[in-house]
Amino acid sequence: MPPPRRRTRPPSAALATGAALVGLSACGPGPAAPPPSAEIGATADCLADDVVHTLLGRVPDGPPxxxxxxGTVPEDFVPVHVVECSLGPGEVRVLEPETSTIRVQEITRGGDLTSLLAALDRPSREADPGQACPAVAILVPELYLVDRDGRAVRPVWPRDGCRLPDEAVDDALLALPEVDVRDLERRG
Structure with missing residues (x-):
């Protein structure tokens, strides 16, 4: 078991490279309808095309x-741990595709998932009329909730009125103990 790592905020809450609070812009109201139920997959895969695209802004080369x-966590799905997929050590988000090795860090967290599930179940909020929002980009990890059979769902991270990720999910995620950390690679 790896020793626990200390950090005040995970890479998920880091500002995107080059992003800064450059001013405030008005956010228009948007629908806060709940997303559809998440598809149940055979396993968690931090190197899956959609996951890599979300984290790095590109689709890897090679077979799909x-x-x-x-989506939302299906009511009959009972997760026993969570897999957090985030940018790997030394990986930076690129705006244009390039051929290189993609590095993704896979962190498995265990413990009582009650707070995380409650945070993920919170609805996204609509912006208030005339609400000012910061002009920032926040990278959040891709999450998989995994059941005892190894099946996995990708929950949607709720957003606040400015379409920023709900910090309650990040707080609940950080409160869970890490049980495994792996650095994964895939040719990009």
Whole structure:
């Protein structure tokens, strides 16, 4: 078991490279309808095409590696741990595709998932009329909830009125103990 790592915020809450609070812009109201139920996949795969695209803004070369469609956690799905997929050590988000090795860090977290599931179940909020929002980009990890049979769902991360990720999910995720950390690679 790896020693626990200390950090005040995971890479998920880091500002995107080059992003800064450059001012405030008005956010228009948007629908806060709940997303459809998540597709249940055979396994968690932090190197799946959709996951890599979300994290890095590009689809890897090579044979397709599909990921289950994200959504709300199905009522009959009982997760026992969570897999957090984030940018790997030394990986930076690129705006244009390039051929290289893609590095993704896979962190498995265990423990009582009650707070995380409650945070993920929170509805996304609509912006208030005339609400000012910061002009920032926040990278959040892709998450898989995994049941005792190894099946996995990709929950949707709720957003606040400015379409920023709900910090309650990040707080609940950080509160869970890490049980495994792996650095994964795939040719990009």
């Amino acid at each position: 590696r599909p990921a289950p469609e994200p």
